[in-house]
Amino acid sequence: MPPIVSNLRAVERRISVALQCAAREVTLVAVSKQRSPEDIRAVVAAGCRNIGESYVQEALPKIAALAGAGATWHYIGHLQTNKARDVAANFDWVHGVDRARVAVALDRARPENLPALEVCVQVNISGEATKGGVAPDEALQLCREVSALPRLRLRGLMGMAEPTTDAALQRVQFARLRAVFDEARAAGLALDTLSMGMSDDFEGAIEEGSTMVRIGTAIFGERHGKEAA
Numbered sequence: 214m215p216p217i218v219s220n221l222r223a224v225e226r227r228i229s230v231a232l233q234c235a236a237r238e239v240t241l242v243a244v245s246k247q248r249s250p251e252d253i254r255a256v257v258a259a260g261c262r263n264i265g266e267s268y269v270q271e272a273l274p275k276i277a278a279l280a281g282a283g284a285t286w287h288y289i290g291h292l293q294t295n296k297a298r299d300v301a302a303n304f305d306w307v308h309g310v311d312r313a314r315v316a317v318a319l320d321r322a323r324p325e326n327l328p329a330l331e332v333c334v335q336v337n338i339s340g341e342a343t344k345g346g347v348a349p350d351e352a353l354q355l356c357r358e359v360s361a362l363p364r365l366r367l368r369g370l371m372g373m374a375e376p377t378t379d380a381a382l383q384r385v386q387f388a389r390l391r392a393v394f395d396e397a398r399a400a401g402l403a404l405d406t407l408s409m410g411m412s413d414d415f416e417g418a419i420e421e422g423s424t425m426v427r428i429g430t431a432i433f434g435e436r437h438g439k440e441a442a
């Protein structure tokens with residue numbers, strides 16, 4: 214078995230263990246930034262069809278190379294209005310919507326021949342200035358604005374915990390996103406996706422209620438070179 218596939222199987226096992234007996238499923242998004250189309254093809258062939266990319270220019274040639282392979286593409290990076298057209302035309306999901314202006318731009322740009330774009334509103338749960346996302350107390354308002362746009366389908370919330378070895382602190386931050394999620398559902402919004410958890414913290418995120426984890430390093434190995442937040 215190629216190393217990427219054995220890593221994938223190990224991550225899938227860890228997800229099952231973290232879920233214990235919870236009557237819930239967790240969708241695994243394999244984050245393939247800086248990885249080749251061949252690497253992506255290997256995980257898709259092994260049954261992991263949800264693929265995450267953070268940089269539009271890097272992702273477009275890979276999406277073209279994998280046309281017909283059956284992958285579902287998630288845009289998980291920071292989103293600028295001037296990239297909305299490329300994202301809306303090429304991805305199935307967007308996890309980083311954190312302002313109404315970006316949501317409106319995606320809605321306008323989503324091609325008519327495609328189904329509505331699946332959207333998660335990004336919430337800043339760590340309070341770090343370098344992270345994107347709306348403040349937790351503004352999330353409900355943005356969710357309402359997104360859900361009113363016809364070419365977008367609001368699915369849920371996305372958040373990132375602070376990179377720290379303090380797992381308890383990360384759990385507090387994940388619980389914060391879960392609380393906003395519960396509040397939005399109580400307010401009548403039909404959310405079904407809580408996108409939280411990465412290679413270093415996904416078990417804690419699952420224990421706090423995650424339904425979708427975004428995992429790169431634990432599947433593909435360490436990335437090299439510079440990264441933006």
Ligand SMILES: *Cc1c(COP(=O)(O)O)cnc(C)c1O
Nearest residue numbers: 244267289411412427428429430
């Ligand atoms: C890169 C990235 C991930 C995956 O990170 P790993 O630590 O490699 O698992 C998840 N979510 C977002 C938003 C990312 O940019």
